Amino acid sequence: xxxxxxxxxxxxxxxxxxxxxxxxxxxxxxxxxxxxxxxxxxxxxxxxxxxxxxxxxxxxxxxxxxxxxxxxxxxxxxxxxxxxxxxxxxxxxxxxxxxxxxxxxxxxxxxxxxxxxxxxxxxxxxxxxxxxxxxxxxxxxxxxxxxxxxxxxxxxxxxxxxxxxxxxxxxxxxxxxxxxxxxxxxxxxxxxxxxxxxxxxxxxxxxxxxxxxxxxxxxxxxxxxxxxxxxxxxxxxxxxxxxxxxxxxxxxxxxxxxxxxxxxxxxxxxxxxxxxxxxxxxxxxxxxxxxxxxxxxxxx
Amino acid sequence: xxxxxxxxxxxxxxxxxxxxxxxxxxxxxxxxxxxxxxxxxxxxxxxxxxxxxxxxxxxxxxxxxxxxxxxxxxxxxxxxxxxxxxxxxxxxxxxxxxxxxxxxxxxxxxxxxxxxxxxxxxxxxxxxxxxxxxxxxxxxxxxxxxxxxxxxxxxxxxxxxxxxxxxxxxxxxxxxxxxxxxxxxxxxxxxxxxxxxxxxxxxxxxxxxxxxxxxxxxxxxxxxxxxxxxxxxxxxxxxxxxxxxxxxxxxxxxxxxxxxxxxx
Numbered sequence: 124x125x126x127x128x129x130x131x132x133x134x135x136x137x138x139x140x141x142x143x144x145x146x147x148x149x150x151x152x153x154x155x156x157x158x159x160x161x162x163x164x165x166x167x168x169x170x171x172x173x174x175x176x177x178x179x180x181x182x183x184x185x186x187x188x189x190x191x192x193x194x195x196x197x198x199x200x201x202x203x204x205x206x207x208x209x210x211x212x213x214x215x216x217x218x219x220x221x222x223x224x225x226x227x228x229x230x231x232x233x234x235x236x237x238x239x240x241x242x243x244x245x246x247x248x249x250x251x252x253x254x255x256x257x258x259x260x261x262x263x264x265x266x267x268x269x270x271x272x273x274x275x276x277x278x279x280x281x282x283x284x285x286x287x288x289x290x291x292x293x294x295x296x297x298x299x300x301x302x303x304x305x306x307x308x309x310x311x312x313x314x315x316x317x318x319x320x321x322x323x324x325x326x327x328x329x330x331x332x333x334x335x336x337x338x339x340x341x342x343x344x345x346x347x348x349x350x351x352x353x354x355x356x357x358x359x360x361x362x363x364x365x366x367x368x369x370x371x372x373x374x375x376x377x378x379x380x381x382x383x384x385x386x387x388x389x390x391x392x393x394x395x396x397x398x399x400x401x402x403x404x405x406x407x408x409x410x411x412x413x414x415x416x417x418x419x420x421x422x423x
Numbered sequence: 424x425x426x427x428x429x430x431x432x433x434x435x436x437x438x439x440x441x442x443x444x445x446x447x448x449x450x451x452x453x454x455x456x457x458x459x460x461x462x463x464x465x466x467x468x469x470x471x472x473x474x475x476x477x478x479x480x481x482x483x484x485x486x487x488x489x490x491x492x493x494x495x496x497x498x499x500x501x502x503x504x505x506x507x508x509x510x511x512x513x514x515x516x517x518x519x520x521x522x523x524x525x526x527x528x529x530x531x532x533x534x535x536x537x538x539x540x541x542x543x544x545x546x547x548x549x550x551x552x553x554x555x556x557x558x559x560x561x562x563x564x565x566x567x568x569x570x571x572x573x574x575x576x577x578x579x580x581x582x583x584x585x586x587x588x589x590x591x592x593x594x595x596x597x598x599x600x601x602x603x604x605x606x607x608x609x610x611x612x613x614x615x616x617x618x619x620x621x622x623x624x625x626x627x628x629x630x631x632x633x634x635x636x637x638x639x640x641x642x643x644x645x646x647x648x649x650x651x652x653x654x655x656x657x658x659x660x661x662x663x664x665x666x667x668x669x670x671x672x673x674x675x676x677x678x679x680x681x682x683x684x685x686x687x
Binding site: 325326328329331332333334335339343344347348 | 478479480497498499500502503504506508510512514515523524527578
């Protein structure tokens with residue numbers, strides 16, 4: 124390659140010196156032209172190859188999945204196949220925001236009200252969990268105090284908290300939010316505490332030499348240094364919240380994707396149940412990707 | 424001799440999982456105001472431990488340490504540290520890194536404009552005015568170390584503690600920063616304690632070189648006074664027989680009398 128470049132340069136400067144005599148090296152320019160186009164083509168082929176390699180496996184996987192689905196739906200006729208589900212989805216999403224009374228609303232409203240519950244439950248969990256995790260990470264004593272309680276409560280199934288919520292709040296909607304809160308707070312607490320306790324000693328030495336106040340240490344050193352951990356906590360926590368919301372809404376009713384699934388089960392509309400599963404999956408995926416994007420911003 | 428910083432019979436014992444490990448014993452050192460002291464020794468001899476003790480980052484198991492008439496009982500901004508790995512906060516710009524230190528020391532007595540001016544001055548002192556708004560990952564290793572020096576100097580410390588400040592830099596950058604440091608110290612009259620493993624650096628910069636014996640239970644083996652006139656010039660010293668004599672003294676200490684066990 125470099126030899127070609129040199130040859131090309133020589134050729135470019137040659138005409139001035141050898142105007143009268145025919146150029147003694149006309150071939151290099153021809154030679155250097157051919158490999159360049161050949162290389163362009165091979166690079167294009169290479170690009171296409173890597174694109175195909177990146178896209179082909181997921182597409183193939185989806186194809187296998189659809190085939191399996193068709194096969195199963197033929198074995199069990201109660202289960203609708205992909206085509207039927209797709210037709211139903213097109214119809215459903217053609218008018219996502221209609222309102223025919225409290226128990227019959229468009230899919231869009233159901234998704235939005237589920238997201239709203241998740242947002243409220245998660246928001247409160249963040250407001251409580253991140254500062255709590257901060258304190259636990261900073262003070263070993265408090266951590267030792269809290270860790271048995273956290274270890275005890277963390278593995279409890281989220282829905283086990285629902286009766287407590289119903290009892291205390293005497294209403295279904297706050298109880299659902301309470302379930303989201305209590306099940307999504309643990310990843311936040313644990314990850315924040317981990318991040319804070321793992322702040323590099325170098326930064327803490329800086330804080331000690333500067334003799335910074337506890338507030339400055341928290342805002343200028345601890346918080347930014349543990350941000351990657353906190354965001355991991357947020358990601359896990361929203362993932363849990365979105366997992367739990369469907370189950371919680373099935374039990375509490377109202378408007379929401381979980382309730383909608385249950386309602387469609389009562390209507391024996393299986394296509395809609397399958398659509399709901401996809402919707403839950405896609406929304407969860409989008410939330411996860413958005414948070415990953417946010418986390419990249421805090422990668423120092 | 425006027426005592427500005429003094430260490431008297433300082434012992435340092437670390438509790439490790441294998442039991443106790445005595446790193447230092449009977450360290451006695453007196454430093455005058457405005458003096459430049461280098462601590463040199465083989466790796467593992469506890470030279471960084473001495474520095475961390477003066478910084479207050481470690482508490483001695485035994486002995487007394489005094490700085491400017493007061494006992495050293497913990498870290499404080501009057502004993503600023505330049506860390507080996509610069510230790511800049513990656514989420515703050517160069518300006519904000521220095522400002523954080525300035526704010527801590529002077530916010531109680533000075534206006535915001537004064538704090539900003541001090542920060543600009545400190546960065547100008549190390550020649551980084553153009554990079555003030557950059558983040559640490561956007562500048563070179565030498566520049567990061569200069570920000571670290573600016574941060575320490577901006578606090579107007581009584582003692583500037585430097586832990587192998589140029590150890591991680593290439594030879595050319597190191598030489599330039601040594602020259603800059605000589606100029607800065609000459610202008611500010613700072614008292615400096617620097618840990619190094621570079622014999623040339625120690626002779627070039629120091630008034631006295633503290634040579635440590637090998638650990639465990641290391642202590643000060645010898646103290647060599649460097650009576651070369653200041654300001655010193657790297658090129659001039661290259662021809663100076665006295666410089667070579669002093670350099671030879673340090674080398675003899677390190678490689679004859681206290682050769683590292685692995686090397687012996």
